Amino acid sequence: MIQVISFYLFASILIASAAMVIFARNPVHSVLWLIVAFFNAAGLMVLIGAEFIAMLLVIVYVGAVAVLFLFVVMMLDIDFTELRAGFVKNVPLGLLLAVILVAELILGIGAYRAGAVKLGIPEAGPATVSNSVPNIEAIGNLLYSKYIFLFESAGLILLVAMVGAIVLTHRRSHGTKGQNINSQNMRRPQDATRNVNQPVGQGVEL
Amino acid sequence: MTSFFQSLGMSYEGAWFTATIAGILLIALPLMLAVAMIIYAERKLWAAFALRRGPNVVGPFGVLQSFADGLKVFLQETIIPSASNRGLFLIAPIITFTVALMAWAVIPFADGVVLADINVGLLYILAISSLGVYGVVISGWASNSKYPFYSAMRAAAQMISYEVSIGFILICVVLWAGTFNMGGIIEAQKGHVLGFINAFALNPLLFPISVMFLISAMAETARAPFDLTEAESELVAGYQTEYSSMAFALFWLGEYANVLLMCALNAILFWGGWLPPVDWAPLYMVPGIIWFFTKILVMFFIFAWVKSTVPRYRYDQLMRLGWKIFLPISLFWVFLVSGYLMYTGHFA
Numbered sequence: 122m123i124q125v126i127s128f129y130l131f132a133s134i135l136i137a138s139a140a141m142v143i144f145a146r147n148p149v150h151s152v153l154w155l156i157v158a159f160f161n162a163a164g165l166m167v168l169i170g171a172e173f174i175a176m177l178l179v180i181v182y183v184g185a186v187a188v189l190f191l192f193v194v195m196m197l198d199i200d201f202t203e204l205r206a207g208f209v210k211n212v213p214l215g216l217l218l219a220v221i222l223v224a225e226l227i228l229g230i231g232a233y234r235a236g237a238v239k240l241g242i243p244e245a246g247p248a249t250v251s252n253s254v255p256n257i258e259a260i261g262n263l264l265y266s267k268y269i270f271l272f273e274s275a276g277l278i279l280l281v282a283m284v285g286a287i288v289l290t291h292r293r294s295h296g297t298k299g300q301n302i303n304s305q306n307m308r309r310p311q312d313a314t315r316n317v318n319q320p321v322g323q324g325v326e327l
Numbered sequence: 328m329t330s331f332f333q334s335l336g337m338s339y340e341g342a343w344f345t346a347t348i349a350g351i352l353l354i355a356l357p358l359m360l361a362v363a364m365i366i367y368a369e370r371k372l373w374a375a376f377a378l379r380r381g382p383n384v385v386g387p388f389g390v391l392q393s394f395a396d397g398l399k400v401f402l403q404e405t406i407i408p409s410a411s412n413r414g415l416f417l418i419a420p421i422i423t424f425t426v427a428l429m430a431w432a433v434i435p436f437a438d439g440v441v442l443a444d445i446n447v448g449l450l451y452i453l454a455i456s457s458l459g460v461y462g463v464v465i466s467g468w469a470s471n472s473k474y475p476f477y478s479a480m481r482a483a484a485q486m487i488s489y490e491v492s493i494g495f496i497l498i499c500v501v502l503w504a505g506t507f508n509m510g511g512i513i514e515a516q517k518g519h520v521l522g523f524i525n526a527f528a529l530n531p532l533l534f535p536i537s538v539m540f541l542i543s544a545m546a547e548t549a550r551a552p553f554d555l556t557e558a559e560s561e562l563v564a565g566y567q568t569e570y571s572s573m574a575f576a577l578f579w580l581g582e583y584a585n586v587l588l589m590c591a592l593n594a595i596l597f598w599g600g601w602l603p604p605v606d607w608a609p610l611y612m613v614p615g616i617i618w619f620f621t622k623i624l625v626m627f628f629i630f631a632w633v634k635s636t637v638p639r640y641r642y643d644q645l646m647r648l649g650w651k652i653f654l655p656i657s658l659f660w661v662f663l664v665s666g667y668l669m670y671t672g673h674f675a
Binding site for chain 1: 340343344415445446447450451453454455457458460461464465468476479480483484486487490507643644647
């Protein structure tokens with residue numbers, strides 16, 4: 122009973138907040154609605170017993186990605202009216218993208234149902250997970266055995282993206298002053314100050 | 328507790344619901360009292376470090392000072408700046424406060440005394456503590472004022488930076504304990520060092536990261552010397568500048584609940600939680616909750632000690648410490664610990 126109530130609660134809030142992401146006039150509000158959506162998606166994950174995925178969803182998306190979104194959106198000075206003006210112009214493109222995505226989803230699920238796709242080690246069927254093993258152990262056992270190549274290649278792709286981002290943003294600009302931490306740490310009181318035992322009535326020589 | 332309510336003639340679901348609500352109240356209300364007393368204790372400690380008297384007027388030795396402050400704040404008018412974003416301005420302190428309370432759900436106070444004994448307890452803590460930044464960022468933005476905004480930007484960057492190294496530190500602990508469950512992590516520390524010391528921190532391989540965790544915890548809760556988000560010499564009062572009355576008090580309560588949480592985490596992850604420090608039978612006569620609270624208080628003393636003695640970091644030093652020192656070291660430590668555990672056949 123409680124599960125059913127919470128499912129409909131999470132699901133309805135999820136859909137409503139996802140809609141609000143699009144309809145909110147202020148981009149900062151959009152990001153905040155997105156966070157609400159992430160949260161409720163995590164709640165749904167908990168309900169189906171995937172608590173590890175739920176926690177990862179919150180840690181990665183709410184804890185890191187959305188903070189960066191918020192960071193960027195808050196810094197930008199966006200003209201909302203101009204943003205709205207482009208809406209009608211972009212509707213066909215958006216609809217096209219939506220249709221393509223839905224088609225891909227249907228194709229993917231259809232192919233999976235037909236049993237034609239075999240990921241990882243070829244001859245094996247879909248992975249079986251027993252309920253007694255904790256989530257994390259079950260995922261770990263699968264990731265490091267059956268799906269090791271997919272897992273590693275995902276890691277490589279992320280590495281390439283990371284290196285690419287660093288290469289794009291890391292420019293050595295001329296004429297800027299930086300902190301030299303080593304020289305700051307090596308600095309001792311004697312380097313900067315000196316005690317002067319000056320006789321009374323005479324000025325200090327600097 | 329569910330079975331107790333069931334024995335009163337409730338259905339299982341009703342009993343579970345009532346037990347959970349009762350458990351939440353049993354944690355949240357004493358926690359609020361503890362926060363009030365810990366604020367008093369900290370002010371006394373700072374005073375002692377600075378050779379002052381500290382609060383000594385309200386009640387005997389001033390113990391009721393926090394309640395007097397609370398009453399004063401409660402009776403004040405809530406001022407909402409006209410240029411602010413009204414809804415978010417009021418939601419922000421509530422977020423800070425709620426998030427600070429939420430994480431306590433998985434903290435085990437004694438053997439089996441825990442509201443939610445979940446498998447992913449530590450990940451839950453990590454997830455909840457990563458939300459703490461939203462209260463600060465939203466309040467900074469909604470205030471529509473310069474200094475709070477600077478503070479929000481600083482807070483966002485700071486908390487993300489230190490979360491990364493905290494994550495790796497936690498992985499080292501989890502590797503050794505073999506579980507994400509908080510109670511399991513404590514159990515794993517029983518007789519961990521030389522067969523009789525109940526603490527991960529005294530393991531030579533884990534001691535350095537326990538120190539790093541303590542420092543990261545201070546940075547994560549934006550405590551001195553890392554309180555760049557509310558640096559009064561630069562940013563007035565940071566994100567709290569435009570707040571008054573209860574909204575301000577909620578930030579204050581949330582901050583101290585977070586500090587207590589970090590102390591509790593230190594105690595659980597590295598100092599054996601509710602286990603006595605030494606694995607010796609007579610020490611188990613003392614209830615676990617007393618050991619746990621003692622450890623929290625010792626940790627809190629360290630926090631107050633640091634706050635009253637260490638000068639504030641510069642912002643670039645803060646970022647350098649997080650990204651260039653803690654991140655590589657903690658990453659290396661994950662390799663080191665997992666390599667050691669593989670070599671000694673810990674996982675077999």
